Amino acid sequence: MTADILFQVLVSGLLIGLIYALVAVGLTLIFGVMDIVNFAHGEFLMLGMYASFWAFALFAIDPIVALPLTALLLFGVGVIVYQTVIRRILKAPMLSQIFATFGLMILLRGLAQFFWKPDHRLIPHSLVSGNVAFGPVQFGLPQFVAALGAVGVTGALWMFLHRTRLGTALEATAIDREAATLMGIDGQKMFALAWGIGAACAGLAGGLIATFFPIFPEVGSNFILIAFVVVVLGGFGSVTGAFLAGIIVGLIEVLGGFLVGPEYKTAIVLSLLLIVLLVRPRGLLGKA
Amino acid sequence: MTTGINISRKGVGTAALLALAAVLPLAVTEPSQQNFLILILMGAQMGVAWNIVGGYAGQVSLGHAVFYGIGAYTSTMLLLTLGLTPWIGALAGGLVAAAFALAMGWPCFRLKGHYFAMATIAVAEIMQILVTNSDALEGAVGLYLPMDQSGWGVLIFLSKLPYYYVILGLLVLTVLVSWAIERSHIGYYFRAIKDEPEAARALGVSLTRYKLIALTVSAFLTAMGGSFYAQKEMFIDPGSVFATTISIKIALIAILGGVGRLMGPVLGAVILITIEEYSRTLFGSTGSGTDMIIYAAMIILVAVFSPSGVLGLLGDLRRHLPGAKPAEVKTSAKEARP
Numbered sequence: 001m002t003a004d005i006l007f008q009v010l011v012s013g014l015l016i017g018l019i020y021a022l023v024a025v026g027l028t029l030i031f032g033v034m035d036i037v038n039f040a041h042g043e044f045l046m047l048g049m050y051a052s053f054w055a056f057a058l059f060a061i062d063p064i065v066a067l068p069l070t071a072l073l074l075f076g077v078g079v080i081v082y083q084t085v086i087r088r089i090l091k092a093p094m095l096s097q098i099f100a101t102f103g104l105m106i107l108l109r110g111l112a113q114f115f116w117k118p119d120h121r122l123i124p125h126s127l128v129s130g131n132v133a134f135g136p137v138q139f140g141l142p143q144f145v146a147a148l149g150a151v152g153v154t155g156a157l158w159m160f161l162h163r164t165r166l167g168t169a170l171e172a173t174a175i176d177r178e179a180a181t182l183m184g185i186d187g188q189k190m191f192a193l194a195w196g197i198g199a200a201c202a203g204l205a206g207g208l209i210a211t212f213f214p215i216f217p218e219v220g221s222n223f224i225l226i227a228f229v230v231v232v233l234g235g236f237g238s239v240t241g242a243f244l245a246g247i248i249v250g251l252i253e254v255l256g257g258f259l260v261g262p263e264y265k266t267a268i269v270l271s272l273l274l275i276v277l278l279v280r281p282r283g284l285l286g287k288a
Numbered sequence: 289m290t291t292g293i294n295i296s297r298k299g300v301g302t303a304a305l306l307a308l309a310a311v312l313p314l315a316v317t318e319p320s321q322q323n324f325l326i327l328i329l330m331g332a333q334m335g336v337a338w339n340i341v342g343g344y345a346g347q348v349s350l351g352h353a354v355f356y357g358i359g360a361y362t363s364t365m366l367l368l369t370l371g372l373t374p375w376i377g378a379l380a381g382g383l384v385a386a387a388f389a390l391a392m393g394w395p396c397f398r399l400k401g402h403y404f405a406m407a408t409i410a411v412a413e414i415m416q417i418l419v420t421n422s423d424a425l426e427g428a429v430g431l432y433l434p435m436d437q438s439g440w441g442v443l444i445f446l447s448k449l450p451y452y453y454v455i456l457g458l459l460v461l462t463v464l465v466s467w468a469i470e471r472s473h474i475g476y477y478f479r480a481i482k483d484e485p486e487a488a489r490a491l492g493v494s495l496t497r498y499k500l501i502a503l504t505v506s507a508f509l510t511a512m513g514g515s516f517y518a519q520k521e522m523f524i525d526p527g528s529v530f531a532t533t534i535s536i537k538i539a540l541i542a543i544l545g546g547v548g549r550l551m552g553p554v555l556g557a558v559i560l561i562t563i564e565e566y567s568r569t570l571f572g573s574t575g576s577g578t579d580m581i582i583y584a585a586m587i588i589l590v591a592v593f594s595p596s597g598v599l600g601l602l603g604d605l606r607r608h609l610p611g612a613k614p615a616e617v618k619t620s621a622k623e624a625r626p
Contacts, residue, residue, distance in 0.1 A: 037402050088592045094401050095348055095543055096595040102536060103587030106580050113577030217577070225413065228406055267417040270410040277407050278395050 004136040009258045010251060011137050015147040017250015022150040022205040023223050024230035024242040025157060026198030032174040032237025033194040036086065039101040041227060042220025043108035044199040048074055048206025049215040050112065053121055062127045063210045064145065070207040071200045078199025082192045090191075105220070112217035119216065126211040146208035153204050154243050157197070161239060170194060174237055225266070226253070229273040235286020244284060302551075306460065313452050322448035326520065328561045329455040330513060335541030335553025336462045337509035342539055343548035344475060345502035346482025347397070351408030352510050352538045354392075354415045355385040357530035359511025360518040361419065364431050367442065374443040378515035385511030386504045393503045397496050409532055416530035430525025433518065443519045451520050458516060459554075462509045467550055469505070478502055482548070510538070544590055546599030555598055560586075 027041045051070040052063035061069075081104060089100045128145045131138055161167040172180040173190040181187050205223075213219070230249050234241030249269055257265035276283060309329075313322055334356070341347050362384050363377030372380075396407045420428050438444045445451055469475045477498045480488035489495055518524045537560075545556025563586060567579040594601045 037406075085588060085592060092591070092595045095539075095547065096591040098348070098350070098402075098405065099540065099543060099587055100591035103584045103591060105584075107584035107588065110577040110580030110584055114581060118577075225409070228409075232403075232406065261421075263421050264417065267414045270414050270417075273410045274395075274407055274414075277399055277403055281399065281403060 008137050008139075009254055011139055012143070013251035013254030014247060015139060015143045015250070016254065017247040018147040018150040018154075019205055019209060019246075020223070020226055020230050020250050021243045021246020022154055022208070023202055024227045024234065024246055025154055025239050026201035027227050028231045028234060028237055028242040029157075029170075029174075029201075029239060030194050030198040031231065032239075033170065034086075034090065034191050036090075036097050037101065037228075038198070039098065039224065040081070040104035040108060040220075041198070041202055042222070042224035043105050043112075044074055044077065044202035044220075045206040045223055046112060046215075046217065046220040047077060047108065048203030049210045049213070049219060050116060050206075051203065052207045052210035053123060053215050056123050056126075063123055063207050064127050064149075067149070067204060067207050070203050074203025074206075075196040075200040077203075078195040078197070079192050081199070082195035086195060087188070087191070105224075109217045109220070116217070118218075120214040121216065122214055123210055128211055140212060142212035146211065149208045150205065153201060154239070157201065158239060158243075160197075166193070170197075226269055229269050229276075231283075232273055232281075233276050233283050235283030238283070238285040241283055241285030309456055313449055319448050322452055324561070324565055326448060326452050326455055327565065328557050329452070329459050330517065330520075331537070331541050331557035331561045332554040333455065333459040333462050333513045333516075334510060334538045335545065335557050336459070336466050336550075337506050337513065338538045339542045339548065339550075339553050340466055340469060340478075340509070341499075341502040341506040343542055343552070344470065344478040344482065345499055346478075346548075347499055347502065348401075348405045348539065349408045349503070349506075350405045350532070350535050350539060351410075351412035352506075353530050353532060353534040354408075354412040355389065355507040355510040356514035356517070356534060356538070357412075357415065357419065357524075357526070358385040358388055359514030360524045360529040361425060361431070361514075362511070363515035364433060364518045364524060365425070367433065368431065373441050374515060374519055378512045381511045381515045382508040385507040385514075389503045389507035390500060393500045394496075397499045397503075409535070412530060412532060412535055416526045416532075419530060420526040428525060428527075430523055430528075431518075433522040435522070444522065451516075455516055455520075458512060462513075463550065463554075465505065465509065470550055474498065474501060479548075540587065542597075544586075544597055546597030549597070549599050552597055552599045559598065 023041065023045055026044070027038055030036060030038050030041075048070050051073050052066050055061040055066035055069060056063060063070075085100055085104060089097050092100075126142065128142045130141050132141050132144055159167075161171050169180065169185045170190050170193060172183065173185060173187060173194075177187060180190070226249060230242055230245045233249060234243070234245030249272070252272060253265045253269050256268035260268065312325060316322055316325060334352070338349065338352055342349055359378065359381035362381035363374045366372040366377040366380060367374055392408075392411055396404060396411070399407055419425050425431070433444060434442065438446055440450070443454070469478070477488065477493050480491075480493060481495055481498055485495060514529055517529065521528070541556040541560050542553040543556070544560050545554065546552030564579070564583060567582040570579075590597070596603075
């Protein structure tokens with residue numbers, strides 16, 4: 001009986017952890033390539049959710065079917081954000097960089113509230129709904145599909161970074177910007193690409209959870225702090241690290257909530273952030 | 289401000305500003321407008337306090353709400369349980385916050401740049417969760433100050449005017465502390481830590497020790513601001529004093545005016561609070577998000593175009609005016625990176 005509950009808890013931790021991983025890989029990619037922490041990353045997820053919502057509400061396209069569209073749209077948003085704001089603060093003091101992306105966060109929330117109202121919205125009757133049972137363990141099909149999608153997207157990103165010329169160029173820029181420039185890699189293009197891909201990953205995470213998570217302008221705040229924890233634990237800039245860390249954070253959050261009380265689960269995850277920062281600031285797989 | 293201005297001119301300017309602040313409520317008698325002035329002074333006080341650690345010492349804290357909240361809760365709990373006057377309660381809150389700053393700074397100052405900023409966010413968020421779930425502090429319900437008392441002893445007033453002078457006094461105190469630090473050898477050490485940490489270390493400056501001094505003094509003053517907030521609003525809950533949005537606002541006020549400049553945060557507060565309040569009253573009543581959009585656009589514009597704040601921008605303009613003396617740039621744009 002207790003083992004069943006524990007198993008149930010672990011499975012739900014794993015499912016949410018994979019989503020955290022997908023949100024965090026984009027964040028860590030941007031940081032790895034250009035040393036900028038994007039406070040507006042949760043808002044990319046929010047925009048992904050709204051893209052799914054409107055695809056569903058206006059054209060009756062299911063969120064799962066709309067995913068490629070969501071990814072494309074958010075890629076565009078990421079590139080636009082880079083070209084209009086980020087490009088201008090690359091050499092600015094850290095404080096300016098923090099406030100530029102923090103301002104973006106409020107701006108995107110404000111725009112969402114302005115155009116789409118602060119209401120909580122839900123997508124009813126998605127293609128994926130209902131529960132799945134594996135023996136004694138039960139979980140929602142939407143959560144399962146979302147986690148599966150998150151694994152797929154993170155895997156595809158890994159393949160892109162390690163198996164394609166463009167991806168290798170991006171990795172090279174992350175490792176050593178100057179050397180990459182000397183090899184003929186256009187740094188500006190790589191930065192824009194990182195923002196496009198980072199936003200697309202967050203947007204896809206949004207599209208994947210839109211089938212079971214309420215959609216509202218401030219939904220990103222539920223994810224951004226956790227994404228930071230994942231990025232720090234995984235090691236700033238490490239996509240593989242973020243993937244592993246996402247799962248670990250998901251498990252710790254759900255397990256901690258189960259053992260201590262759900263009201264403390266975020267505090268537990270944030271304590272993990274402090275512990276990692278103090279004990280091993282470079283995280284699991286970060287550069288020393 | 290440029291170094292071309294000599295001390296006496298600066299002194300005269302400050303005295304004139306103070307005199308103006310002292311008589312301003314005679315001209316502005318409408319309670320809602322007096323409240324607006326109080327909000328500006330509160331913002332300025334927080335910003336000047338933050339500037340000591342975030343500006344002079346260059347340690348970007350995005351968790352100052354933790355000190356603000358500690359101040360608000362300490363003085364309020366002392367008033368509610370022991371009937372202790374908030375005059376002493378605010379000092380007690382300052383001491384508790386200072387002790388907390390020491391305990392938090394000791395490990396966190398091993399971190400630099402982004403890492404330090406994130407750790408401070410995490411500390412404040414954890415604190416908010418703990419207070420929200422604390423029965424002794426009434427959790428999410430919050431604390432109400434006694435509605436049936438008023439006067440200087442309990443620091444609760446029916447009109448806005450006394451609050452105005454109390455917060456003006458606290459702001460003057462905060463500016464004086466900041467000014468004293470700026471002029472003392474501690475201030476030089478702070479700037480050395482900010483601009484050339486390795487050189488400062490090589491010269492025997494204990495980085496951690498001076499960072500701790502900066503954070504502790506800043507925390508003490510921020511907590512007193514928190515106590516004032518509780519007295520003025522007569523109600524506090526975790527969301528209104530411990531939220532990260534407050535931490536961000538505190539830092540933003542300093543950045544907007546000019547980081548590491550004595551009066552920068554005062555100017556920053558005038559600009560930020562004015563825009564915040566006006567966009568709220570003009571557009572915010574419908575919850576349309578317009579106030580957020582204006583607020584955000586301003587943050588982005590300052591971050592992109594004027595990293596040294598409005599005072600920095602004015603300094604630049606002055607330098608480009610015909611006949612202007614070439615002035616040294618006092619604050620460096622350099623910051624610690626992880």
